[in-house]
Amino acid sequence: MAKKILIVGGVAGGASAAARLRRLDETARIILFEKGPHISYSSCALPYSLSGTADPASLFLMTPERFWAQHRIEVRTDSEVTAIDRAARSVRVAEAGGRTYDESYDYLVLCPGAEPILPPIPGRDRPNxxxxxxxxxxxxxxxxxxxxxxxxxxxxxxxxxxxxxxxxxxxxxxxxxxxxxxxxxxxxxxxxxxxxxxxxxxxxxxxxxxxxxxxxxxxxxxxxxxxxxxxxxxxxxxGVRPRTALARDAGLAIGASGAIAVDADGRTSDPAIFAAGDAAEVALPLLRRTGRLSLAFPAQKEARRAADAICGRTGPNRGYLGSFGIEVFGLRAAATGLNERDIEALRIPHDFAYVIPFDRVSLMPGASPLHLKVHFETPTGRLLGAQAVGRGAPDRRIDVIAALLAKGGTLEDLADIDLCYAPPFATAKDAVHLAGLVGLNLLYGEFRQVPVAAVRGLVEAGAAIIDVRERGEYAAGHIRGAVNLPLSELRDRLGELPQDRPLYVHCRSGQRSYYACRLLAARGFRDVYNIAGSYLALCLYEYAEDRLTGRAPIVTAYNFQ
Ligand SMILES: Cc1cc2nc3c(=O)[nH]c(=O)nc-3n(C[C@H](O)[C@H](O)[C@H](O)COP(=O)(O)OP(=O)(O)OC[C@H]3O[C@@H](n4cnc5c(N)ncnc54)[C@H](O)[C@@H]3O)c2cc1C
Structure with a gap:
């Protein structure tokens, strides 16, 4: 007999589940309930509709009429599912007009999403x-x-x-x-x-x-x-919280994160009810637990998985890395896997590579610095996570790393990977390769580093900071107290360096200072550290806090180039 499948929620997860169900089962009766007036719109583009970057009219990707015409999926908008009767296998539906009725199901898919959290403060109900x-x-x-x-x-x-x-x-x-x-x-x-x-x-x-x-x-x-x-x-x-009232009231299990608990196929504690999207938990293997992830791709993929399971198809569920991207004016950031706080909370021995190459061949129009930071486990070199910021395509680098990370990749994989290259969009040795090579150098003890976060403390402690940029660069702005010994003069001026204390070396982005670190190590200096990301990363690291707090800058002038 044909299955009757009800879906609660008609946007990312719900619409995906409905479409997949129809592709797998031409005979099923599929009814999708959406409490709002629209289905299948781009939530992710909503902020861009505030500036006009996205035309508000173009946010809608599908209409109820088209869903019916193309897929024979019944869409009932302005229809809120208010209760589940698991024993009777039916839901209670409240229409915006006031009518209520019950609808029976063989399978139920919950994709009600998440709701914004409103702080309990005076004035929160004001019309503005x-x-x-x-x-x-x-x-x-x-x-x-x-x-x-x-x-x-x-x-x-x-x-x-x-x-x-x-x-x-x-x-x-x-x-x-x-x-x-x-x-x-x-x-x-x-x-x-x-x-x-x-x-x-x-x-x-x-x-x-x-x-x-x-x-x-x-x-x-x-x-x-x-x-x-x-x-x-x-x-x-x-922030948002998962919409779980329906599931809770029906006695379905809720996970430790507060979202609906599901198995690897998206099945809740009731075998006839599935859940996906912001309301349901997902597997987060790097964090070694399940949890919440309010992102569009996991919502769509888990909804598809639930549809597959309802139609008897199951497959491995590898969980999510939590990859994401964001654009702020012209600047993009993207990340995948664990961040520094996660890694420290998990007590994984780790280090990081931070490189700032140009995102394309520097003579090409639009070339700009790409900040790429890759976290790896020590001493294995296993990739743990990566973050990138830039005006070019940081997301592309993060996507490459995400693919390797998902397969348990290492720094060697990063340094080795064969990527496409042409001057308008990359360098022959891409940021991804450089990060792999720098990470390997750290892993094999070729040099040591300190993060830019440590530099303020070093300046305050009067540490020996050596600036190996050329004289003009130093004159244009430098770390207070830093000594300028350009890389081009370093071999002839080694006698000026103290032998009895650690040396903290930097240049513009960390490459020349790496050469300097190698040179100094070869000449017998034992306690030498590269400042990861060097002057460029330091200026960016210090700037916003300097402006916001009014504290004294540790640089004589910022340089963001
Ligand atoms: C402004 C904004 C920007 C975002 N940007 C990004 C981004 O750039 N990248 C990214 O990956 N993710 C982004 N997201 C997150 C992404 O949109 C969500 O993770 C995704 O939409 C979740 O899908 P879902 O189906 O679980 O929930 P939703 O897409 O929110 O759909 C849930 C639907 O269920 C309906 N509903 C709830 N309860 C009931 C009920 N009882 N009966 C009937 N209908 C019900 C709701 O009205 C809603 O329409 C963004 C979200 C927002 C709000």
């Missing part, structure tokens, strides 16, 4: 306070800006949605982005996030770090520090 979750939210924000001639906005929360929202609102408004943590985008390492913070500051976005929201007031937001920031409009983006 928004979240950004669906197309109606985006339309409401655009309408409010237009009707109230809004000039200022406060975005609360520096996660992906907050940062993208702030950057897009900044096209027309004076925007403050407030974040309670000490950096935006906490899935990124602290040093990588600093580069994006500078980009926000450079584009006029006001940043308030280490400052949560206390209240929404007339035309302003009061932050936890007591500071108020102007806000005709407020967007709350402090």
């Amino acid at each position: 306070v928004f979240t950004l979750k669906d197309t109606e939210d985006a339309a409401a924000i655009r309408q409010y800006i237009a009707e109230h001639h809004a000039r200022t906005a406060a975005v609360i929360g520096g996660g992906f949605i907050g940062v993208e929202t702030a950057a897009n609102l900044a096209a027309s408004l004076d925007v403050t982005l407030a974040e309670a943590a000490d950096q935006i985008l906490t899935p990124l390492d602290h040093d990588m996030a600093q580069i994006l913070q500078k980009e926000l500051l450079d584009h006029g976005v006001h940043l308030a770090l280490r400052d949560g929201v206390a209240a929404v007031e007339d035309g302003a937001v009061r932050l936890a520090s007591g500071r108020t920031v102007p806000a005709d409009l407020v967007v709350m983006a402090i």
Whole structure:
């Protein structure tokens, strides 16, 4: 007999499950319930609709009418599933117009997504306070800006949605982005996030770090520090929580992360009910646990997996690395695998390679520095995670590393991999290769390094910092207290270097200082460290905090080139 399959939620997961079910089973009756008025739209493009980068009308990828015409999938919009009766195998549906009814199922797929968290603060119910979750939210924000001639906005929360929202609102408004943590985008390492913070500051976005929201007031937001920031409009983006009420009320198992627990096929604790997307847990093998991942690809893939299992197809579930990307004005960041905090929490012995080559042959138009940081396990060289920031294609490098990481790849794999090259989009020895080679050099003890995060402490302690850039570069800006011994003069001036204390060597990006480290080691200097990322990474690391806190810079002048 033909199966009857109900799906709750009609966007990323729900629509994917429905389409896959139809491809596998032409006879099944498939009904998709969506409590909102639209299905299958691009949530991920919503922030870009605030600046006009994405045409609001183009967000919709499928209509109920087309779903029926092309796939014979019944779509019921404005229809909220409010309860599951597992014994009777039926759900209760409440239509926006007030009618309620029950619908029976053989299989049920839950893809209700996640909902924005609203902090319990005074003023949160004011009409100028928004979240950004669906197309109606985006339309409401655009309408409010237009009707109230809004000039200022406060975005609360520096996660992906907050940062993208702030950057897009900044096209027309004076925007403050407030974040309670000490950096935006906490899935990124602290040093990588600093580069994006500078980009926000450079584009006029006001940043308030280490400052949560206390209240929404007339035309302003009061932050936890007591500071108020102007806000005709407020967007709350402090995070999302999985929508689990339906599952909880039906007695389905909930995982430790708070999302619906599922097995490798997406089956919940009830064999007739499957779950996928933001509401359900996924396997996170690098973290050695299951957990939540509010990302579009896992939502679509796990929904497909659930559809497969309903139709008797199962396969291995390798889980997720958590790869992600974000664009902030013209700057892109991408990452895969574990970040520094994860690695330290897991107590994995590790090191990292940080390289800043040009993203394409430097003489080509548009060439710009690409920051690539690769974490690896010691002493195995197994890849653990990677992050990249740049104006070219950091995402491409991260995708390459993600592919290797997923297969248990090592630094050797990174250094060896055969990639496509032509001057407009890469260098013959790509950033990916360089990171592999630098990592191998570290692994085999060819040199040692300190991160840019350590430099302020070194300066304050009066450490011996050797700047091996050329004289003109030093004159244009240098670390306070650093001694200039250009690489081209170093062999002749070794006598000027102290023998009895550690030497911390840097250049612009870390390459010349690596040569210097090798030279010094060969000439008998034992305690020599390269400053990873060198002056360029240091300036980017220090800049936003210097500006935001007013502390004294440790460089005489920043150089971001
Ligand atoms: C602004 C924004 C930007 C994003 N950017 C990115 C990005 O760049 N990259 C990325 O990977 N991910 C991004 N995401 C996350 C990605 O969109 C989600 O991970 C993905 O949409 C989750 O799919 P889902 O099906 O679980 O939930 P959703 O796509 O949210 O769909 C859930 C649907 O279920 C409906 N629903 C809920 N409860 C019921 C009910 N009881 N009855 C009927 N219907 C119900 C909801 O109305 C909703 O339409 C972004 C999300 C947002 C909001």
